[in-house]
Every structure is written in C-alpha cells, then in structure tokens.
Amino acid sequence: MRITGIFGNLLCQIRLLLFIAVCVTIVGWTNFYMKDSTRYTPKYRTPVENFWKSPLSEKKTEENSQPPLVEQTSQKEEDLKICPILSPNLQGVVPLMFPPNLTLADVEKKIPMMRNGHYQPETCRSQQRVAILIPYRNRERHLLYLLDNLLPFLQRQLLDYAIYIIHQAGNDTFNRAQLLNIGYLEALKEENWDCFIFHDVDLVPENDYNTYLCDSEPKHLVVVCNATNYNSVYKEYFGGVTAMTRKQIAKVNGYSNNYWGWGGEDDDLYYRVQLGNMTVVRPAREVARYTMISHTRDVGNEKNEKRWELLKNVSKVWKTDGLNSCTYELLSIEHNPLYINITVDIGKPHN
Known part of the structure; x- marks a missing residue:
C-alpha cells in the first residue's frame, strides 16, 4: 500500500510539471508571435480605408500619410510629357476657307478652347511657348480669315x-517693324515666351507640317506664295512670317524703328x-507654302522711298x-477670347 501511494504522489508531481511546462511553452510562443507579427502589419491604410476617412479630422501620422496611388502618378507623368515635334494630329495640306460672311463670333464658336488669347494643349507640354505677333491696322476681314485658318493649324x-x-x-504712316518691336516687348511683360513668330495679317499657311517653332537659327517660314506663282522671290527675302528666339532677337536688337511705310524692314x-x-x-x-489674301495698297502704307x-x-x-530705342505710348491692352489686342500710338516720321 505504501509503494502504491509513493507512485501516486510521483505521478501527480510529473503531471504538475508537465502542466507547468506546457503553460510556459504556450506563453513563450504567444509572446514570440506577438512580437514578430509587427513585420506583417501594413504600413499604410488601403485606399478604401482612406476614402472613408475625413482628411480634415485625421491627424497627420506616418500611418495615414499614404503615398499617391499608381493611377495618380501616371496622370502626373502624362501631364509633364513633352509634345512631339511632329504632332500626330497633322493633316498636311488643308483647304483654306474664306467665307464672305465670316464674323468674329463664328471663329470663337469654332475655337472654344482659347482663353484670353491663349491656348495650351491638354495632353502634353509644348516643345516651346510661342507668341504670334501680328502688326495691324484697318484689316478686319484679313484678320478674321487669318484667325479662322491659323488657330486650328x-x-x-x-x-x-x-x-x-x-x-x-x-x-x-504705318510702321510695321516698330509695331513688331512693341509686340515683342509687351508680350514678354505677360509671359516668358520661348519663340516669337512675326506674322503678316494677309498670309495664311497652307500646310500644317510647316511647324511654328523656332530653330537654332532665325527661321523664314514663307518660302513660296501664291502671289508669286509659288516661285521664290529672292535669296535674301526674309519677310512675311519669320520665327526667332529671344536670344536671336536680342542678338539683332530687334527691328529698326525707322522704316515708315511699305518695304525695307525685312531686308534690314x-x-x-x-x-x-x-x-x-x-x-x-x-x-x-502660303496664300496671300489679295488687297490693294493701304492708305498710309505707301512705298517707303527712303528704304x-x-x-x-x-x-x-x-x-x-x-x-533699345523703341518708344511708344501704350493706349490699351484687351484680352479677347482669341487674341490680345495691344493698341499703341507711335507718332509719325521724324523727318
């Protein structure tokens, strides 16, 4: 009976020790997993969780400072993409339209994307920021035709x-060259333009592969015109439509201000x-290639005999x-939907 009692006590002690060992093991494994489980905790909330969380009531912590979603990053890169030099939208030769009853309202309806005389493409960033400068007086019909064809171009x-x-x-007396100097100076007060196109109001481009971008050297865009049966005028001809960068314009000091009337300033x-x-x-x-809109010689723009x-x-x-010697009185600047109208008084010839 005594031996049986001893074995009974020993068995109880073994059971107690086994129970304690099991408890210690369970506690140890629990602590291990609780510590190690932090490695698998997501650092950021999911988009759904953030969608329902008000940003105004949420504290800015590392937990909720979620980085942009992939879709947002892609959109940002799309916005910063540079437009190709040759746009996929080019059509080549596009028939020019000169409807006799065209109005400014008609052109505005056709070009609704412009604001205050300015347009930016929505899908990419332009190769250059371009200012088109058009010297003007008493040519409303020509201006309408130019805008109607040039803006879609x-x-x-x-x-x-x-x-x-x-x-x-x-x-x-009209002074085309001085007006172009003024346009350059005033345009730079509004924006840091990269390229300037000096553009006569009666010349309309025929082919949209004739890109209105500046080159490494001054660029002449009117090579041939219908007024000369599409034959070159002369080798040094540099008139009608020209493109120059700010650096190139600074090198030549712009145009001369002394050419009153028609002729000479382009050769200069x-x-x-x-x-x-x-x-x-x-x-x-x-x-x-360009089409020149036919017209008679303007009063006040007769040939310059001093050229x-x-x-x-x-x-x-x-x-x-x-x-550096261009003087004028700025009378007004009006930002219309399709263009910026700069009205100036430049006086009259000095002699």
Missing part, C-alpha cells in the same frame, strides 16, 4: 501659344542676322536703332 501642332495683335492707332532684319553671325534657315518649299538709303547704313546703326 496651331492647335493641330500641339502648341502652347498666344496671339498678339499690335494695333497702330491714328492715320499716320536679314542684314542684322548676318551682322549677328547667324544664318537664315528655311523649311522645305513643299510645306512652306534704299536706310539699308546702306544698317551696319552703322543696328546696335542703337531697335529694341
């Missing part, structure tokens, strides 16, 4: 651009380009006659 090229109309007030600019150690580049004649004398002295005066 520019948008197909995916350009970030603005249209500046530089309007000479009064009836004194060509000489300035040479004096600035630059050369004129041109697109292929197959794409650099030949002025051209002889370009090398002597180009550094002092230009942007």
